[in-house]
Amino acid sequence: MNSIEEPTVLDTRVLEVNMGPQHPSTHGVLRVKLKLDGEKVVDAECIIGYLHRGIEKISENRSYIECVPYYDRTDYIAAVSNVYGYLLGVEKMMGIEVPDRGRYIRIMMVELNRIASHLLWLATHAIDIGAMTVFLYCFREREEILKLFEALFGARLTTHAFRVGGLWKDLPSGFEREVGKFVDEFPAHIDEYEQLLTENRIWLARTKGVGVISGEEAIEWGLTGPPLRGSGVDYDLRKARPYGGYDEFDFDVPLGENGDTYDRYVARVEEMRQSLRIIQQVLDRLPDGPVRGKAPKIVKPPVGEYYSGIESPRGELGYYIVSDGSARPFRVRIRPPTFIGLQALRRLVKGHLMADVIAIIGTLDIVLGEVDR
């Protein structure tokens, strides 16, 4: 789809088209100013900020504990991971130990969240390209995960999942059984999605060779997560800079080769399988004991700074926490994976058809709440 013959006789003029901010395929309020030569994209400029809420500024005016729910609302698709990254940083600065049971449950919930996030990505990415059935299937399974979230956290989306030192409370009765049931059933569903897409001719035509980026260039553009691994760079923070006890679990980091939209799709689908592996190991080894360590009621980290980076479903999510010794952060900088990844859109869409822009926005898996904060 991406190879177009240059017009020889007809003379065309560059046309500027606004995509968004209210466009179903921009996954939120993203405005892309496209310069088109016929159907071919000459240039694309992203205009963002429609959802800016000043969360970093708010953080400076709240206590360390009061900050937590705000981070749910940055990347609302992966709220559990967001809170996790921040709390790991605070706990590190405070020297708080989380008991094993708490650590394991956290990892289980974060991995469930990764699956839920990838499911939402697959659903919307597929429907953008035109596969309606996958959309319905993915939402069906995501619903099961959201029910688990509701049982444990009391909320489906803005979960306020964890507390300083561990979890708010232990798992409800029967929770492990429900998770086990999900882990048993879900691989068959992944096969189902793959049956619909992986060798589908239309899917291949729309994704193969679209938005190609080499590993080196992906690093230069600051891409992380599946967009980077789709280009074959082995960088997963769970392996590269292990946190929270991920080094105790066995899992593989799926890598692509060609760095195109299709490889990023394959990488994400395989990541769901790897997440299931981690969850299964948690279920097998879940120890008894408390879920929350000893944490002071008022959190006052010592003067200093710490960068806590985690592998969120979308890539490297970092919290750079600077403390001046008071009960409020001097500064919390959120390093959002999609804000930094989105700037590569300009590079990725150049020379493609306008219809491919939609596929490429989808493959970057952006969440505008996080881009704009």
Added chain:
Amino acid sequence: MSEEDKTQEPPKSEEGAVQESESQEDKQSGESEEKKVSTDSVKPDRSVTTQKTAGAPPTKVAKKVAKKKGPTYEDLVDNALLNGLQEKFPKGVLSGQSFLDQVTYTVTLDVLYDVLLYLRDDTDADYDYLVDLTALDHLDNEERFCLVYHLYSHKKKSFIRVRCAVDESESAPSVVAVWKTADWMEREVYDLFGIKFMGHPDLKRILLPDDWHGYPLRKDYDIKLQDQAWIGKHLRITRTPE
């Protein structure tokens, strides 16, 4: 330390009092008050601080209070990268410190670009990935802002931080030519802190509207403060000033 306290003073007076009263059982609750009230408890801390910050830049002074327990900044000893940097930039590299196993190098503004370029290109360093770029506002410091670069080397699997003090009147060199990913990060710092980057291809606001006035992440920008003129013009909301 005292400078830092002053900056934090206004917001503390509102809610800080409430929080402190909640935490009567908590051991750490009284500490910030202790610092101000009883000079005795401060003195030993201060002696440690001055010793350690002897060669450190002004930005660091505010950041360092040695506590009874908990992590502290420690000067790097026999660090290959620090030695290499100091050899190459004898005057520009001010310190290399480690805090909670994260290494921070502090450099001066005039060598900042060269240091970052060296860190990317030198085979001993090879920091090919700019993780993050942000700024801090130390309102009362001599040099007000502090730029913070987080770098990662995919080959060496090493993570470092580079800090550089920037005065309000100064502008920083843009590193878009070094790492393309710096483009939006620098625009964001410009948008929220008002630090200008020389040589940036398209330095304009990114999160806030183009015609907004003020830089929200500065410490003297109150959280309730808004650009009333902008709101009146674009949203047709007029409010009486409080």
